[in-house]
Amino acid sequence: MQKRWLTTLLVALAVGTLLAPPGFGQAPVKIGVIEPLSGPVAASGNYIRMGAEIARDWLNAQGAINGRKVELVIEDNKSDPKEAASAAEKLIVRDKVPAIMGAWGSSMTLAAMPKLEEYGVPMVVETSSAASITKRGNPWIFRISPPSEMEALGLEQYVDKLGARKVDFLAVNTDWGRGSIQAFGDMLKKKGVQVGVAEFMEQSATDMNAQLTKIKSTGGDTMFLTTAVEQITLVLKQAQEQRLTRKVITTGGSSSPSQLIKQAGAAAEGTYHIVFFMPWFPEAMPDPRLAKAFVDEWAKRGHPFEGLTEGFRGHDGIATIAEAVKLAGKDDPKAVRDALWKVSLTGVNGPIRFEKDGPAGKESGQSTPSIFVVQIKDGKVALPDFMAKK
């Protein structure tokens, strides 16, 4: 009985396969995506997925890649390195994707990297900031997000205009927070700026009064703040309660000033934020038309405005891979890897072009993203004067 049922199913499957249109050339180009879609940072991961889907739909609407549709194979890494490695393995072996975009957190990216090397498949890294990712000699890594050093260098030109003379740091105790303090500290010291204390807070901490008290005692004029937007809100509120009168600069690009205005209110007034996308001023972005289109499409889909500062990464990552596949002329991982070195395009963030980074002979690719500074002024996001002139 059961056997007959099985046979029927098998026959049906076989017939289905035969009837399906053969056209191998029309098979879609699959692109793997590994993001934290569940767990504590699920919001960020999902914004990136939304951005990636916009890129996919735009590509397919504009004739796809040499006539072949783009298909995203999306995997959840659950913010767990083990899952990121498993997801990479699955995407490469089962789905035979020629390239992957991922995997948000540096731990996840680092855990997936041995798999890239094992099978020889390139990955475009869209968010991770740990310096070691491109320094390890993994020639399958192409990063479009700035490592902290690059972000610090990007800010260098504005340091004098921000008027920072003596700075302190407060950062989340993760690879990102620690890397950020190191990088900005080095850059500021080189510029002759005095560096005070560096304080850390655990990811789940809600009371930062001890750290703020210590920072208050140094008598500096500026505080660099590196953490997720929820914790930034808490820090700003507690700083206000302590009457800590400092210029505050948040780093990392995920700070979402719009959300801060909503949640921290007056406490966020006057703060500066390093961002990699300014959805408030698409006209000030390197490709204003693309930026404008992306913001409009995002709104049309009903995605939350706050997500734009993350979502653009998804678009740029997929656009980069698609461009490489187009240049390679086929969806073979090695050909795509070689083509990634030739990619030159302007994404929502700005120009994307890879330069060699890491030990000679096994270099990873690192693009130099554009970096912007915005300020919260009168309860609105504003372009600081020094940015507006550009």
Next chain:
Amino acid sequence: MSRGLGVLAALALLTLPLWLASPYHLHVVIMAGIFTILALSLNLLLGYTGQLSLGHAGFFGIGAYTSALLALRGDRSFWIGLASAALAAGLAGWGIGRLALKLRGAYFVLVTISFAGVISLVSINWMELTNGPLGLPGVPPPELFGVPLRTKAAYYYVVLLAAVLAYLVCHRLVHSRLGRAFLALRENEPLAESVGVDPVRTLVAAAVVSAAMAGVAGSLYAHYVRFVSPEVFLFGYTVTMVIMVVAGGKGTLLGPVVGALLFTALPEALREAMDWQWQMLAYGIVLVLLVFFLPRGIVPAVERAWRRPRGRKPDGAPRGLPREESRPPSRRADAAESGATLTITDLAVEFGGVAALAGVSFQVRPLTITSLIGPNGAGKTTAFNAITGYLRPRRGRVLWDDVALSGQRPCDIARRGLVRTFQKTSVFPALSVRDNVMIGLHLRGRGRTLGILAGGRAIREEEARLGTEADVVLEFVGLRHRRDDVAGRLPYGEQRLVELAVALAARPRLLLLDEPGAGMTGGEKDRLIELIRRVREQHVTVFLVEHDMRLVMGISDTVIVLNHGRVIAEGPPAAIQAHPEVIRAYLGSAARA
């Protein structure tokens, strides 16, 4: 049949990389192997001792970091790392066990959770050692004779070997006196202590072996994923392990293996089957269905389904009275050894200001049957509890010949030959009658943790010897035909006999029986009286608390009467029955009734 299946399974496992074409599937199998070791290790604690460790990711992480650091900073080989990982995690297990296992249950859960939390914070903040949240990338693959085992197939065999070893470790432990001690503590801790099982020592041994196994899994993980970061301490890993053990069947050997295979393969199968949005949902539904339909786990359910059609022998086996010719348990007929006197001097116990015993003094002379009687609340059971270490008396002394027993733990007192039973029926309910008796034989075995793990002839011979002794004891109390029945499902009177068998198996020199006849039918009581007599013939002193006057007066040499926490009379049965104060306090009403 089952042997054929075993050979087939072994062949399949050994040739797996040959016919499993997809490296992705091999990857899943390797992860499943690592989690099999973890689930087996957690099962030792959760399934066998009944203690829930929610810090198992801590031991796993310690193993991963130890191995990774030795490879990256110390340039040591994988094999040294593996051994050190087991050692480091085992040491942590010992510490946690010593700390937490004096307070068990919820406290153990809390301590293990905090332990994993603290270790995780250390890994994040001790930058110099662990590289903090940046993690340790680039852990090298293992080498064998200088050849790096880079391929998945090679690593598969390493993991397979480790998993099989882990299974064997569990198998050996479970079928040893140590494993029975685990179960005894899970099933009935006071009873286990009464026959000499040392709870702290036993549970610490379980924690050490369990933690060391988790450490091995951590090392295997580190050298496979080749990246270690504080995320290895994720609480989610512990939850996954608990799910594997519970869904597979806790307290079974195969359960954690099945659970680990299923719950490593399931998320990956779902990855292939559906979009990411539905995966978590489907996973949750499978989990809920499993818990709902197979609450005891997959393996116990399959075992039951497997057994049912073959049918069981009806329980109509001869309801054996103890046969007169049955050989009594071999006991050393060394009068000098058996003939110790129990001397109680001025024993006082208070419960919140109420004196349960107000300075009681008496003696139990060697090789007598002595009964302690008195109305309800006279302090009889309290006296038993104080003598055997279950209660700390406020003052007074308990001497066993010239050895002071006051202040010793029940298991140490059992070691000296004083074994008690309990007023309320007290067996190891989920275990077979024979296993109950085997636990009673705990002090008769010599095997220690390491010896048991190593196996060897001495251990096997000891097991065989204990098995024979258990059968002799069962024969003696007339429970031979109940040998394989589950103790908790026996009729009440027979459960009392099981209790007696457990106590006798410990080969007491002084047997303290707390109302052994309570709830027995007339015929059963006759058997009991006969049994107690025959026990005494084996050079055992019997000290008895009992309400049934026919029983007491029929067998006692001496009767001690307690009332309101004081001794009011002491003497041979005839004298007691005539004692005016006793009649007033107790016998009067009872005799008329």
